[in-house]
Amino acid sequence: MFKKAAFLVLLVLPFVACDKNDDDQAQQNTPVSIGFLHSFYEDEVSVSSNTIQYTNGFGTSLSITRLRYLISQVSFTNQDGIKTIVKDYHLVDLSQDNSLTINDILLPPGAYNLKMRFGFTEATNTSSVYPDLNAVSWNVPENLGGGYHYMQLEGRWLDPGDSPDEPYLYAYHTISAVQNPGPENTREDTSIEIDLGEITVTQGATQINVNMHIDQWFENPNLWNLSELNGLLMGNYTAQKMMQENGQNVFSLASNMSD
Amino acid sequence: MIQKILFIFCLLCIAISCGVDDNQNQGYSPRPVNIAVPAIFSQLLPEPQIPSDNPLTQQGVLLGRALFFERRLSADNSLSCAGCHRPNEGFSDQRRYSVGIDGIAGFRNSMPIVNIAWNTKNKFNWDGSANSLEEQVLEPVINEIEMHNTWANVVATLQNDANYLAKFEAAFGSPTISKELAAKALSQFIRTLVSGNSKFDRYLLGQATLTPTEEEGLAVFLDENRGDCFHCHGSPSNPLWTDNDFHNNGLDENFTDLGLGDITGDPAQFGLFKSPSLRNLAYTAPYMHDGRFQTLDQVIDHYSEGLVYSPTIDPLMKTVSQGGVQLSLQDKAALKAFLLSLSDPSLANNPAYQNPN
Numbered sequence: 001m002f003k004k005a006a007f008l009v010l011l012v013l014p015f016v017a018c019d020k021n022d023d024d025q026a027q028q029n030t031p032v033s034i035g036f037l038h039s040f041y042e043d044e045v046s047v048s049s050n051t052i053q054y055t056n057g058f059g060t061s062l063s064i065t066r067l068r069y070l071i072s073q074v075s076f077t078n079q080d081g082i083k084t085i086v087k088d089y090h091l092v093d094l095s096q097d098n099s100l101t102i103n104d105i106l107l108p109p110g111a112y113n114l115k116m117r118f119g120f121t122e123a124t125n126t127s128s129v130y131p132d133l134n135a136v137s138w139n140v141p142e143n144l145g146g147g148y149h150y151m152q153l154e155g156r157w158l159d160p161g162d163s164p165d166e167p168y169l170y171a172y173h174t175i176s177a178v179q180n181p182g183p184e185n186t187r188e189d190t191s192i193e194i195d196l197g198e199i200t201v202t203q204g205a206t207q208i209n210v211n212m213h214i215d216q217w218f219e220n221p222n223l224w225n226l227s228e229l230n231g232l233l234m235g236n237y238t239a240q241k242m243m244q245e246n247g248q249n250v251f252s253l254a255s256n257m258s259d
Numbered sequence: 260m261i262q263k264i265l266f267i268f269c270l271l272c273i274a275i276s277c278g279v280d281d282n283q284n285q286g287y288s289p290r291p292v293n294i295a296v297p298a299i300f301s302q303l304l305p306e307p308q309i310p311s312d313n314p315l316t317q318q319g320v321l322l323g324r325a326l327f328f329e330r331r332l333s334a335d336n337s338l339s340c341a342g343c344h345r346p347n348e349g350f351s352d353q354r355r356y357s358v359g360i361d362g363i364a365g366f367r368n369s370m371p372i373v374n375i376a377w378n379t380k381n382k383f384n385w386d387g388s389a390n391s392l393e394e395q396v397l398e399p400v401i402n403e404i405e406m407h408n409t410w411a412n413v414v415a416t417l418q419n420d421a422n423y424l425a426k427f428e429a430a431f432g433s434p435t436i437s438k439e440l441a442a443k444a445l446s447q448f449i450r451t452l453v454s455g456n457s458k459f460d461r462y463l464l465g466q467a468t469l470t471p472t473e474e475e476g477l478a479v480f481l482d483e484n485r486g487d488c489f490h491c492h493g494s495p496s497n498p499l500w501t502d503n504d505f506h507n508n509g510l511d512e513n514f515t516d517l518g519l520g521d522i523t524g525d526p527a528q529f530g531l532f533k534s535p536s537l538r539n540l541a542y543t544a545p546y547m548h549d550g551r552f553q554t555l556d557q558v559i560d561h562y563s564e565g566l567v568y569s570p571t572i573d574p575l576m577k578t579v580s581q582g583g584v585q586l587s588l589q590d591k592a593a594l595k596a597f598l599l600s601l602s603d604p605s606l607a608n609n610p611a612y613q614n615p616n
Contacts, residue, residue, distance in 0.1 A: 048527065049527055050526065050527035050570060050571060051527075065527065065574060066574070127496060128302075128303055128495075128496040131303060131304050131305040132305050132379070134303050134304060134496045134497045135304055135305055135377060135379050135497060135499065135503075136379065136380075136497075136502055136503075136504075137489065137490065137491065137492075137493050137494065137497050137501075137502040139489070139494050139496040139497060141481035141482075141489055141494055142481075143478065143481055143482065144481075144483065154573075154574040154575070155574060156574070166568055169572070169573075169574035169576065169579070170574060171574045171575055231574075231577065232483055232484060232577075234483050235483055235484070
C-alpha cells in the first residue's frame, strides 16, 4: 500500500513542480481576439440581405445575400522577428456570428506585425484535406483546379434603368486562377497576403478588428461590370486575375483595442 | 509539502473509491459506443457531432431504436417515427405527404434522416425550425397532424411498461422517464443511421468502377456551365452530398410555404429550404420539400429548363430567364446515372436499423 501511495505521489509531484512555471506563462500571455467587420463604402454590412442597397464604383446597385471567405496563416511577428502562426485557416461566414471572430489566441504583451492571407497558398490549397471545409461544400472541383474556394460573394444587381421587379443575379467566386478548365487544367495561386501593420497587445484582453471593404472588389484597379462578369467566374482565368488585383486593398486594420 | 500532497491524495482515493461503489450499487454502467463511420467519411469528413450531454451508449441506442419503432408514441398507438421515416425508403416516405393518425396529410415530404451526425450547421427540418436533433425529435409526437399525442401521455405510457422502465434505467440510470430522456435516446439511435456504402463510395475507395455514362454524369454535376450541382450538393470531397444549408432553387414565383422565412420572419429567407442529401435518391422519391416531383427526370428537367424567378432565388441558379442551363438529353441521362450511383442498397437491410419491438 505504501509503495502504491509513494508511486502516485511521485506521479503528482512533477505537476505540482510545474505549477510555478505555468503561472508565470499564464501571466505572460494575454488573450487576443480578431474580429472581422465588413463595409461597403461608408455603410456597415453586418447581415446578408435581399435589399439592393449598395452602389458599386461602376454605378451598379446591388445586394449582398451571401458572403463567405477563407483566411489563412494568421500570424503575429514580434519585434525580435519571431513569427507565431495562431490560426492555420478560418472560414468567415456573414450568416454565422461565431465565425466573425477568431478567439483563443494567447500572446505575450508587446508590439507585433499582424499578417494573414486571403485564401490558401498554392502549397496549402490541397484538395479534400480539410474535413470541416469539405463538410460545408467549400471545395473546388478538380476540373476547375481543385482545392478550395477563397470567397463566395453573391447577391442581386440592377443597372440604372433596369426594372426593379426582376434584378439579375451575381456569384462573385474567387479561387485559384485556372487555365484550360478540365482534366488537363493548370492553376495559379491567386491568394493575397494581407499585411495589417503594427498592432499592440497589452496586458488584459486585446481586440483587433479587421475590415473588409467589399466595395473594393468592384473597382480598384478593375472597374467591375456586373452585366459582363456576374457568374461562371470560377473557370474564367482573366476574371480570377482581375479579382486578385482588386483584392489587394480590400482589407485594413479597423481597430486595436485593449480592456 | 509532502504531507499536504499525501493528504490530498488520500482524499482523492476516498472520492474515487466511493464513486465506483455508487455506480456498482446502482447497476448503472452504460457502455459507450461509437458511430460506425464509413471509410470514405473517415477520410473526408469531421468526426460525427455528438453533444457532450448526450454521448452514445449501447443502452441508449437500443432504447432509442425501440422508441423509433414504437407506435405507442402516437395518440392511438398506430404510428411510429418509422411510419414516415421508413428504413426501406431511405428513412423517408415515398408518399408525397405522410399521413398522420387522424388521416390528415402533412404539407411537406418526409425528410430522409441519415448521416445526421455530420450536420455541422445544427439546423434540422426542411425549414431549419429545430436547433438540435434532441429538439427536433420532440415535435412529431405533439404535432396535431402527425402523432397528435402529448408527451405527458407518452411518458405515462412508457412508465407503465416494465420493459421500458428497465431500458431507461439501463440507458440513463434513472427510474423516472421523461420526454427529455426519450428525446436523448431517440437522438442517439438516429445518429447511428449512417449511409456510406454506395457504388460511388466504393469508387472513391478504389473498389468499384463507374460506367462511362456515370463518369460523364459526374462531369456534368461538377461543371459550372452545366449542372453546377456541387455548390449546394457536395462533391467527391463532401460525401454528405449536401451543404446542410438553405436555398431557394427556383420552384415557385409565389410562395405558399415560406420555409426558413416562416421561422425567421426574414423576407430574404422566404422560400428557402434545406438542401437534402442526394444519397439514396433511388429510394426517396418523390423529391423537393413538397414532394412535387415524382421522378429524378422531373427534377433534372426543373434545373435544366423549369426555373422560375422569385425575389429570393439563389444567385447560383443559372440563366433563370430561360428556365435554366438547357442540358442536352445526353447530359440529363448521364447526370441521372451518376446520381443513382449515390444510392446505398445496404441501408435498408442493416440489421441494426430494424424494428426490435
